Amino acid sequence: MLNPGDKAPDFVGRDHNGNTVKLSDFKGKTIVLWFFPKADTPG
Amino acid sequence: MSFDTPADNKKFAEKFHFTFPLICDTDRTIGTAYGANVDPAKGAQRVGVIIDRDGKIKEWHDRVDARAWPAEVIKTL
Numbered sequence: 672m673l674n675p676g677d678k679a680p681d682f683v684g685r686d687h688n689g690n691t692v693k694l695s696d697f698k699g700k701t702i703v704l705w706f707f708p709k710a711d712t713p714g
Numbered sequence: 715m716s717f718d719t720p721a722d723n724k725k726f727a728e729k730f731h732f733t734f735p736l737i738c739d740t741d742r743t744i745g746t747a748y749g750a751n752v753d754p755a756k757g758a759q760r761v762g763v764i765i766d767r768d769g770k771i772k773e774w775h776d777r778v779d780a781r782a783w784p785a786e787v788i789k790t791l
Binding site: 672673674675676677678679680682684685686687688689690692694697698699700701702703704705706707708709710711 | 715716718720722723724725726727729735736737738739743744745747748749750756757758759760761762763764765766767769770771772773774776778780783787791
């Protein structure tokens with residue numbers, strides 16, 4: 672669990688188009704990260 | 715973000731015309747760091763996170779409502 676004020680864990684990942692996505696790409700911006708269980712499933 | 719493959723998330727993104735990246739955390743590294751890899755036998759738990767401009771956690775929710783959260787998030791941004 673993370674708490675307000677904690678440093679957001681850095682990450683490097685790959686998106687659905689094969690592009691590299693890094694947390695540092697969004698420096699100076701507010702970011703919403705939303706995890707979902709499985710692509711194209713309800714609820 | 716999910717633990718799905720790029721191929722599965724690409725289909726999902728194209729079906730709904732998403733304009734944001736769906737990160738494919740297939741090895742669950744990011745999910746683990748953010749507390750979303752609760753049950754390794756299942757997909758990601760629906761954790762919702764807002765990170766502020768300084769790279770700090772503004773909000774962390776262990777399970778958000780898939781229908782209600784987008785509207786709630788927009789209010790806080």
